[in-house]
Amino acid sequence: MRRVDLSDAECPIARGAGELGDWWSLLILRDALDGIRRFDEFAADLPISPAMLTRRLRTLVDSGLLERRRYSEHPQRFEYVLTPRGRAAQVVVVALLAWGNDQLPPQERAVVLADRDTGREVEPVLVDAVTGTPLKDIRLAAVPGPAASEAMLDRFTTLNARRARRRRDRGAA
Amino acid sequence: MRRVDLSDAECPIARGAGELGDWWSLLILRDALDGIRRFDEFAADLPISPAMLTRRLRTLVDSGLLERRRYSEHPQRFEYVLTPRGRAAQVVVVALLAWGNDQLPPQERAVVLADRDTGREVEPVLVDAVTGTPLKDIRLAAVPGPAASEAMLDRFTTLNARRARRRRDRGAA
DNA sequence: AGCAGTGACTACCATGATGATAGGCACGGC
DNA sequence: GCCGTGCCTATCATCATGGTAGTCACTGCT
Numbered sequence: 001m002r003r004v005d006l007s008d009a010e011c012p013i014a015r016g017a018g019e020l021g022d023w024w025s026l027l028i029l030r031d032a033l034d035g036i037r038r039f040d041e042f043a044a045d046l047p048i049s050p051a052m053l054t055r056r057l058r059t060l061v062d063s064g065l066l067e068r069r070r071y072s073e074h075p076q077r078f079e080y081v082l083t084p085r086g087r088a089a090q091v092v093v094v095a096l097l098a099w100g101n102d103q104l105p106p107q108e109r110a111v112v113l114a115d116r117d118t119g120r121e122v123e124p125v126l127v128d129a130v131t132g133t134p135l136k137d138i139r140l141a142a143v144p145g146p147a148a149s150e151a152m153l154d155r156f157t158t159l160n161a162r163r164a165r166r167r168r169d170r171g172a173a
Numbered sequence: 174m175r176r177v178d179l180s181d182a183e184c185p186i187a188r189g190a191g192e193l194g195d196w197w198s199l200l201i202l203r204d205a206l207d208g209i210r211r212f213d214e215f216a217a218d219l220p221i222s223p224a225m226l227t228r229r230l231r232t233l234v235d236s237g238l239l240e241r242r243r244y245s246e247h248p249q250r251f252e253y254v255l256t257p258r259g260r261a262a263q264v265v266v267v268a269l270l271a272w273g274n275d276q277l278p279p280q281e282r283a284v285v286l287a288d289r290d291t292g293r294e295v296e297p298v299l300v301d302a303v304t305g306t307p308l309k310d311i312r313l314a315a316v317p318g319p320a321a322s323e324a325m326l327d328r329f330t331t332l333n334a335r336r337a338r339r340r341r342d343r344g345a346a
Numbered sequence: 347a348g349c350a351g352t353g354a355c356t357a358c359c360a361t362g363a364t365g366a367t368a369g370g371c372a373c374g375g376c
Numbered sequence: 377g378c379c380g381t382g383c384c385t386a387t388c389a390t391c392a393t394g395g396t397a398g399t400c401a402c403t404g405c406t
Contacts, residue, residue, distance in 0.1 A: 006196060010283045012273025013203045013266060014196075020269070021196030023179060023187075030186050034315060035336055039354050045328070049394045054355060075402045077353065088272060091299055093186060094308065095268035096193070097315075099261060100185025109318035110183045110325055116312040122301045124308060126264055129296040132305065135267065139289040142207060142270075145282035152283055155218070163208055212383050222365045227384060248373045250382070 010152055019063050020092055024048060024056045030093050032066065032086065037079040065089060098124045183325055192236050193265055197221060197229045203266050205239065205259065210252040238262060271297045 006018030020026055024046075031045055043053055057080055060066040065086035071079050094113065101109050113122040126135040144156050179191030193199055197219075204218055216226055230253055233239040238259035244252050267286065274282050286295040299308040317329050 011203075012277075012282075012284060013269045014200060016269035016273050017196035017199040021194065021199050023190035023194030026190040026194050027187060030184075030315075034332055035339075036332070040352085041335070043354090049396085050355065051357085051396095052392095052394060055393090072353095075353080075400095085276065088275060090308075090313070091268040091272050092265065094299055094313075095264040096186050096189035099264050100189050102261060103258065104185075104320075107319045109185070110320045110322065111185060111315050112318040114314050114316045116314040121316075122308070122311060122313065123303060124299050125302045126267055126297050127300050127305075129298045132300075135263075135295070135297060138295060140263070140267075140295065141287055141289040142203075142284050143287045143294075145285040146279065147277075147281045147283045149283065159207055159209070162214070166208075213381090216383090222367085223384065224367095224386085225363095225365060228363090248371095248382080 010149060016092070019065070020089065024052065025060060026093065026096070028053075028056055028060060029065065029086065029089055032080065032082050033090055033093060037081055039078075039080075042080075060086075094124050095126070183322060189265070192238070193262065197225065198233060198238075199266065199269070201226075201229055201233060202238065202259065202262055205253065205255050206263055206266060210254055212251075212253075215253075233259075267297050268299070 006014045006021075009015050009018065020029070027046055027048075028042060031042055036042055036045060039050075039053065039057070042048070042057075043050060046053070048056075057066065057068075061068050061080070064083055066080045067083050068078050069081055071077055097111065097113065101112065113124060114120060115122055127133060128135065128138065142156075144152050148156075179187045179194075182188050182191065193202070200219055200221075201215060204215055209215055209218060212226065212230070215221070215230075216223060219226070221229075230239065230241075234241050234253070237256055239253045240256050241251050242254055244250055270284065270286065274285065286297060287293060288295055300306060301308065301311070315329075317325050321329075
């Protein structure tokens with residue numbers, strides 16, 4: 001599928017987009033998080049052709065999000081279970097859900113999240129881990145981290161220059 | 174691009190995957206959130222061909238994430254700025270970043286988030302808006318919401334039956 | 347022994363998306 | 377009148393997608 005390779009991109013968003021940035025992968029991940037494991041279970045839940053499903057499962061296994069595990073010896077049967085990395089990708093799936101639900105009044109939501117133990121509905125928000133402030137209330141900016149390369153630093157220099165120029169232009173106008 | 178149409182899917186994850194589920198859209202969105210607006214700015218920042226960029230910008234405008242705005246009359250010049258819905262999609266981009274950074278020790282991160290006003294680093298986590306509990310500490314389940322259709326209810330019935338069966342099997346083994 | 351059924355695929359193929367290159371077009375400045 | 381800039385569009389080979397049909401290794405029923 002990939003014509004452009006993002007797997008070794010420096011930016012984590014680009015890498016993430018490379019791994020999760022196609023709808024079948026996201027949908028399969030959603031199903032896996034819902035407890036679906038077997039080929040025919042995925043096939044029954046998604047409007048996907050078997051050929052496509054085989055391909056997608058393989059790429060997800062290759063990128064370490066799913067593990068192909070034999071659950072029966074005779075005949076050989078396999079199931080696909082989430083790896084820790086795959087389970088961690090729940091943030092992304094939940095973010096997608098939150099984004100979709102945010103635009104709907106509560107009565108119009110077809111899917112919501114709940115605590116499996118207490119049954120109480122859960123409403124996901126992104127906050128800063130340190131202060132607890134919702135990220136919506138912060139003017140957020142991506143900045144270079146400790147491991148940023150020269151090219152990455154240049155990119156941010158350019159971005160900042162552009163921001164400053166636009167501020168000036170608005171001020172002058 | 175779409176061979177399967179997810180735009181009117183009931184599940185918000187599927188709808189979201191339909192709109193953001195390809196890597197160029199995610200990357201363009203990232204750039205837009207970084208303040209990039211113009212065709213050639215996008216083109217300079219991404220290894221994308223002009224034809225592809227035109228197509229992607231158009232689909233993002235069509236799905237209401239970007240707005241094509243004229244900023245110069247003579248000659249006509251356009252820029253692409255985020256709509257409110259597009260800005261809201263920041264959750265997804267930030268989740269992608271958080272997922273990628275989570276797997277790296279802090280010194281190896283090339284991009285991090287910061288508060289633009291205070292300059293302090295921000296570490297994004299998903300929590301429940303009501304209790305403030307991090308979602309990682311909750312056994313989460315998707316459940317049908319008020320607007321769930323018959324088909325959606327059936328899907329969850331099947332999922333629950335499967336979960337119960339597996340619990341029994343494990344108990345019996 | 348024969349046969350339908352299940353689970354998990356693979357082969358094949360038409361069609362459509364992608365990405366590269368090249369070109370267009372409207373203007374402004376020299 | 378010509379060059380450069382900004383923003384695209386045209387064309388086209390190649391690759392990915394999605395649909396249909398078939399395979400293969402069993403199991404269990406008759």
